[in-house]
Amino acid sequence: MSSQAELDNSELDRVIRSEYEAGFTTLVESDTLPPGLNEDVIRVISAKKEEPEWMLEWRLEAYRHWQTMQEPNWAHVQYPPVDLNAISYYSAPKSMEDRPKSLDEVDPELLETYKKLGIPLHEQEMLAGVAVDAVFDSVSVATTFKSKLAEAGVIFCSISEAVREHPELVRKYLGSVVPKGDNYFAGLNSAVFTDGSFVYIPKGVRCPMELSTYFRINEANTGQFERTLIVADEGSYVSYLEGCTAPQRDENQLHAAVVELVALPGAEIKYSTVQNWYPGDEDGKGGIYNFVTKRGVAHDHAKISWTQVETGSAITWKYPSVVLRGDHSVGEFYSVALTRHAQQADTGTKMIHLGKNTKSTIVSKGISAGKSSNAYRGLVRMGPRAENARNFTQCDSLLLGDRCGAHTFPYIESKHPSATIEHEATTSKVSDDQLFLCRQRGIDPEKAISMIVNGFCKEVFKELPMEFAVEAGKLLEVSLEGAVG
Amino acid sequence: MLEIRDLHASVAGQPILKGLNLTVKPGEVHAIMGPNGSGKSTLANVLAGRDNYEITGGEALFDGKSLGDLEPEERAQLGLFLAFQYPVEIPGVSNMEFLKAALESVRAAQGKEEWDSVTLLRKAREACKQVDLDAQFLKRGVNEGFSGGEKKRNEIMQMLLMEPKLALLDETDSGLDIDALQTVAKGVNSLRGPERGIVLVTHYQRLLDYIVPDFVHVLSGGKIIKSGGKELALELEQHGYGWLTSGDNGDNGKKDQTA
Numbered sequence: 001m002s003s004q005a006e007l008d009n010s011e012l013d014r015v016i017r018s019e020y021e022a023g024f025t026t027l028v029e030s031d032t033l034p035p036g037l038n039e040d041v042i043r044v045i046s047a048k049k050e051e052p053e054w055m056l057e058w059r060l061e062a063y064r065h066w067q068t069m070q071e072p073n074w075a076h077v078q079y080p081p082v083d084l085n086a087i088s089y090y091s092a093p094k095s096m097e098d099r100p101k102s103l104d105e106v107d108p109e110l111l112e113t114y115k116k117l118g119i120p121l122h123e124q125e126m127l128a129g130v131a132v133d134a135v136f137d138s139v140s141v142a143t144t145f146k147s148k149l150a151e152a153g154v155i156f157c158s159i160s161e162a163v164r165e166h167p168e169l170v171r172k173y174l175g176s177v178v179p180k181g182d183n184y185f186a187g188l189n190s191a192v193f194t195d196g197s198f199v200y201i202p203k204g205v206r207c208p209m210e211l212s213t214y215f216r217i218n219e220a221n222t223g224q225f226e227r228t229l230i231v232a233d234e235g236s237y238v239s240y241l242e243g244c245t246a247p248q249r250d251e252n253q254l255h256a257a258v259v260e261l262v263a264l265p266g267a268e269i270k271y272s273t274v275q276n277w278y279p280g281d282e283d284g285k286g287g288i289y290n291f292v293t294k295r296g297v298a299h300d301h302a303k304i305s306w307t308q309v310e311t312g313s314a315i316t317w318k319y320p321s322v323v324l325r326g327d328h329s330v331g332e333f334y335s336v337a338l339t340r341h342a343q344q345a346d347t348g349t350k351m352i353h354l355g356k357n358t359k360s361t362i363v364s365k366g367i368s369a370g371k372s373s374n375a376y377r378g379l380v381r382m383g384p385r386a387e388n389a390r391n392f393t394q395c396d397s398l399l400l401g402d403r404c405g406a407h408t409f410p411y412i413e414s415k416h417p418s419a420t421i422e423h424e425a426t427t428s429k430v431s432d433d434q435l436f437l438c439r440q441r442g443i444d445p446e447k448a449i450s451m452i453v454n455g456f457c458k459e460v461f462k463e464l465p466m467e468f469a470v471e472a473g474k475l476l477e478v479s480l481e482g483a484v485g
Numbered sequence: 486m487l488e489i490r491d492l493h494a495s496v497a498g499q500p501i502l503k504g505l506n507l508t509v510k511p512g513e514v515h516a517i518m519g520p521n522g523s524g525k526s527t528l529a530n531v532l533a534g535r536d537n538y539e540i541t542g543g544e545a546l547f548d549g550k551s552l553g554d555l556e557p558e559e560r561a562q563l564g565l566f567l568a569f570q571y572p573v574e575i576p577g578v579s580n581m582e583f584l585k586a587a588l589e590s591v592r593a594a595q596g597k598e599e600w601d602s603v604t605l606l607r608k609a610r611e612a613c614k615q616v617d618l619d620a621q622f623l624k625r626g627v628n629e630g631f632s633g634g635e636k637k638r639n640e641i642m643q644m645l646l647m648e649p650k651l652a653l654l655d656e657t658d659s660g661l662d663i664d665a666l667q668t669v670a671k672g673v674n675s676l677r678g679p680e681r682g683i684v685l686v687t688h689y690q691r692l693l694d695y696i697v698p699d700f701v702h703v704l705s706g707g708k709i710i711k712s713g714g715k716e717l718a719l720e721l722e723q724h725g726y727g728w729l730t731s732g733d734n735g736d737n738g739k740k741d742q743t744a
Contacts, residue, residue, distance in 0.1 A: 440560075
């Protein structure tokens with residue numbers, strides 16, 4: 001038995017030890033605030049972004065409340081305390097200071113960075129039908145296809161720009177889904193958020209293209225505090241995708257984001273994430289701490305669907321949730337979380353059913369390799385008004401090797417007798433038999449494992465927009481690929 | 486093409502094969518028969534290179550290369566195919582995707598031209614038809630939710646596409662009704678040819694009514710204790726394995742027979 005286990009592990013280790021392809025650093029001159037957090041820092045951030053007074057007040061209120069809060073410790077993750085005074089809260093390439101009007105004015109070095117990551121920002125080179133907002137450290141570098149979107153009445157810009165250009169919308173909705181004092185990391189984000197995307201889809205409009213934001217952390221010793229707000233007005237539809245990468249560094253870096261979705265009556269928001277932050281090395285050195293609050297509110301007949309493929313970060317603490325406020329609203333959560341090396345993930349969702357005839361679906365696929373830990377944590381709550389509410393949850397874990405762990409923490413609360421809640425959970429291993437069948441057919445073990453894992457995730461991948469489903473499959477392949485030599 | 490000399494092998498440290506000799510030449514069909522526990526399936530798995538099936542003595546040469554030195558996928562790339570006794574399910578990986586990966590690897594290794602998707606699909610449909618499997622099965626996960634008989638036919642379908650030099654069939658007849666048995670046999674017979682060797686591992690004679698072997702070997706206690714032509718199988722059917730094993734190899738054979 002033990003020799004068998006050793007065999008398995010050496011084989012799998014070889015297979016899962018792969019290089020992080022987005023680990024390069026861009027050499028640009030940056031304007032970076034000295035490390036440390038206080039009210040003056042917040043004032044500087046706000047001034048740099050030329051924000052109106054109300055925005056600064058909002059930030060300061062958030063900061064003062066946050067100072068009374070405690071870092072949560074209930075997640076199934078372990079890490080040394082983060083010294084929030086050792087990181088810088090604002091960093092932007094110098095060339096971005098005078099806000100380039102068009103791509104021609106953007107530092108070619110920055111454009112090259114995105115190109116290298118497979119995200120060309122020149123519209124003619126891009127995937128047709130996908131508009132991109134590219135965020136580099138604390139600023140948005142460029143947003144493509146803005147004018148084409150404007151024809152449809154769609155607003156897609158950086159949140160900083162939205163604060164200046166569309167204050168009425170931002171004021172109305174910012175913090176309406178994730179309040180300033182919601183939790184420790186959301187509170188911190190509310191005080192110091194720098195950039196992220198803003199989307200508004202007018203009534204009855206089907207957004208003519210996929211929207212996407214690409215987040216890149218470049219500068220060392222900085223945190224990235226992204227803030228994204230998506231408002232889909234009545235009867236509208238939008239599909240949005242976010243992608244993330246960071247250079248390979250030995251220090252841990254903090255990414256504390258807040259994403260708020262508002263789906264007004266009859267609207268539908270499909271939000272997909274392909275998260276590939278630097279995961280740290282084999283021994284757990286370095287990597288991004290990804291502490292993220294994502295939540296949406298679905299009004300009557302509205303639908304919010306979260307799909308996430310999480311392969312990166314040293315620590316993931318993330319629960320994209322839906323508040324099913326309106327009657328007949330629908331919430332969905334499809335997730336693939338892959339952990340390897342010493343990565344730790346505690347991720348899942350919350351489905352809060354308030355309205356009648358609300359429906360939610362949760363499909364979570366956790367894959368653990370190396371000595372990583374992968375936990376699903378999910379809450380399904382049926383409120384006292386949630387007549388005929390239904391939830392279906394399926395949690396599957398796949399283990400590669402025997403030094404990793406998978407955990408499932410489902411929380412179920414029902415305050416209405418007519419509510420239906422179904423929960424299915426499985427844990428399986430890539431079996432020697434499966435691997436042997438593949439190898440007997442001439443398929444090498446790396447390819448075989450990646451094929452088996454992809455098969456395991458198929459249900460979730462089919463929820464991703466087509467262009468990205470391919471990318472996600474490839475990403476998983478890269479993550480599992482061994483440096484065979 | 487297959488030359489086994491004084492082969493000793495153990496499974497998870499337990500000796501099972503104890504000095505086995507067998508030669509298979511191109512164009513020949515050999516049947517390996519024997520009571521349960523005699524080492525038949527072990528032989529098939531040792532040749533294919535399953536983990537924990539270890540060669541401890543002697544050698545097994547395939548086209549002059551020592552199998553013990555090769556990874557399972559390298560053996561497959563040389564043209565060795567094992568039809569499994571218990572084909573395992575791979576959920577979410579479609580049969581087509583699986584075949585594509587397998588054929589790309591094996592055909593490239595053998596210097597054969599690559600089949601484009603259209604050709605592959607056409608060939609795969611033909612192969613399905615040959616074993617009476619609906620082409621819909623190509624879209625389903627590998628063996629996912631297949632009945633026992635469908636799994637076995639799926640193995641033969643794969644074998645037809647892979648065109649192996651040496652096909653090992655491990656109890657392919659077990660669990661098949663007579664119609665399915667005939668279908669499977671038809672598939673195997675279509676592969677018979679002067680350049681190909683086939684080794685059938687089976688417990689029962691009935692498969693050999695449909696795939697007539699050139700040689701029959703009786704395996705007991707990890708060795709071949711008798712070899713002969715196809716008529717040997719009939720004798721076994723009449724007299725049982727006890728006829729051969731009760732003598733010299735004694736209680737080992739008897740115990741296995743009743744197990």
